[in-house]
Amino acid sequence: MGERLDLKFLARYPFLKESQEYVGERVLDLDRFLSSGYGRLILNRGAERVMASIGFKGVLPGEQVGEPERALYSYALARVIVSCIGERDLIERLCRYEAAKATALFLEEGEEGQKFVSSRLGIDLGSREMPVVKYVELASFMRSESWRLVNRAVCRGRVRLEREELIELMREQIRQIIQKQLPLQVNAELCEKIAPMRQEILRVLQEQTLQQFGEVQESSFPPCMRALIDAITSGRNLPHQGRFALTAFLHTIGLSNTEIVEIYRRAPDFDISKTMYQVDHIAGARGTEYTPPSCATMRTYSLCIGKDEFCERVGHPLRYYLRRKKGAKKKRERGSGDLPGDSPAGAADDGEIDEERNRVAETIARHRREDEEKKDEEQQS
Numbered sequence: 610m611g612e613r614l615d616l617k618f619l620a621r622y623p624f625l626k627e628s629q630e631y632v633g634e635r636v637l638d639l640d641r642f643l644s645s646g647y648g649r650l651i652l653n654r655g656a657e658r659v660m661a662s663i664g665f666k667g668v669l670p671g672e673q674v675g676e677p678e679r680a681l682y683s684y685a686l687a688r689v690i691v692s693c694i695g696e697r698d699l700i701e702r703l704c705r706y707e708a709a710k711a712t713a714l715f716l717e718e719g720e721e722g723q724k725f726v727s728s729r730l731g732i733d734l735g736s737r738e739m740p741v742v743k744y745v746e747l748a749s750f751m752r753s754e755s756w757r758l759v760n761r762a763v764c765r766g767r768v769r770l771e772r773e774e775l776i777e778l779m780r781e782q783i784r785q786i787i788q789k790q791l792p793l794q795v796n797a798e799l800c801e802k803i804a805p806m807r808q809e810i811l812r813v814l815q816e817q818t819l820q821q822f823g824e825v826q827e828s829s830f831p832p833c834m835r836a837l838i839d840a841i842t843s844g845r846n847l848p849h850q851g852r853f854a855l856t857a858f859l860h861t862i863g864l865s866n867t868e869i870v871e872i873y874r875r876a877p878d879f880d881i882s883k884t885m886y887q888v889d890h891i892a893g894a895r896g897t898e899y900t901p902p903s904c905a906t907m908r909t910y911s912l913c914i915g916k917d918e919f920c921e922r923v924g925h926p927l928r929y930y931l932r933r934k935k936g937a938k939k940k941r942e943r944g945s946g947d948l949p950g951d952s953p954a955g956a957a958d959d960g961e962i963d964e965e966r967n968r969v970a971e972t973i974a975r976h977r978r979e980d981e982e983k984k985d986e987e988q989q990s
C-alpha cells in the first residue's frame with residue numbers, strides 16, 4: 610500500500626488509526642462542524658448508521674460505503690451519538706454492525722488491501738494458525754462450543770484454523786477494537802446537539818427490543834430481577850433504584866403498566882396512585898421511556914443479586930433474559946435436555962452465528978468461483 614492511503618480505502622475501514630487521523634486532522638472543532646449545514650447532514654448520516662445497527666441482522670455481500678469522506682465522518686459521528694445516548698445495548702449493536710460491515714468489505718478487497726488490513730490486526734490469513742494467547746482473547750467471545758480451546762487442534766502454542774475461521778476471528782477483533790474506544794467522552798453541549806434524534810433512536814431501539822422479546826417468560830428472568838420480585842412478594846420495600854430497574858425491565862419486555870402495578874401491590878408500602886405515577890413515568894407517559902440499567906450500574910447499586918453462570922456472558926439484564934428465552938425456545942423445539950442455546954457458554958444466538966458463518970463461507974466460495982471463471986477465460990483467450 611502507498612504511503613498515503615486512498616480515501617476510499619480508509620472509508621471502508623474507519624476503525625483504522627489512519628482513518629481516525631484523517632478525520633481528526635480535518636475536524637478540529639466538532640462543535641463548529643456540527644453547526645454547519647454539512648455537519649448537520651453528516652450528523653444525520655451518523656444517525657442513519659446507528660439506526661442501521663439497531664435493525665442489523667447480518668451482512669449482505671456487496672456492502673456499499675458511499676461517498677468516502679461522508680462515510681468516514683458519519684462513522685465518527687455515529688460513535689458520538691451512541692456515546693451521548695449512553696445505552697450499552699446500542700453501543701454493542703453499533704460495534705457488531707461496524708465490524709460485520711468492515712469484514713464484508715474486506716472480503717471484496719484486493720490482495721494488497723487484505724494484506725494491509727490483516728497485518729494491522731495482527732492476523733495472518735495465509736498461515737492458517739494463530740498463537741494460543743491471541744486465539745483465547747478473541748474466541749472467548751465466540752459463543753459456539755466449537756471455538757472452545759479444548760475443541761481445537763493446537764500445535765507448538767498455535768491453534769490451527771481454517772481461513773473462514775480466521776476471518777470470523779478478524780471480525781471479532783474489529784468489534785473489540787471499536788468497543789474498546791466506546792463510549793467516547795463527549796461534553797454536554799455537544800450532546801445537546803444530538804438531543805433531537807435521541808428520542809427517535811431510543812424509540813426504534815425499544816421497538817426492536819420488544820420484537821426480540823416477544824411473549825413474557827418469567828422463568829427466563831435474570832437473577833437480579835427475580836430477587837427484586839421476591840423481595841416485594843416477601844413484603845420488603847425496594848429502594849428507589851430497585852423499583853426503577855424492575856419497572857423499566859418489566860416495561861421493556863412487554864408487561865403492561867397495569868400488570869406492573871399488580872406486582873407492586875404485594876409491597877407493604879403499596880400506594881396505588883404513587884405507584885401508577887412512577888410506572889407511567891418510567892414507561893414513557895411524559896415523553897421519555899427508560900430502559901433498565903446495565904449490569905455495571907446494577908452492581909453499583911448493590912442490585913446484582915444471585916449472579917449465575919449465564920451472567921458471565923452478558924452485560925445487561927435484558928440480554929440475559931433474551932438469551933435464556935431463546936435457549937428455552939430451542940430446547941422446546943428440539944424436545945431435549947441440554948442444548949447449546951441453553952448453556953451458559955452457548956447462551957446465545959447460535960442460529961445467527963451459523964447464518965453469519967454461512968454468509969462468510971458463501972462469499973468466499975463466490976470469490977473462488979469468480980477467480981476460477983476468470984482463469985478459465987484467460988486460458989481460453
Ligand code: SF4
Nearest residue numbers: 831833904907913920
Ligand atoms: S450480572 Fe447482570 S443479569 Fe446477572 S444478576 Fe447481575 S445485574 Fe442481573
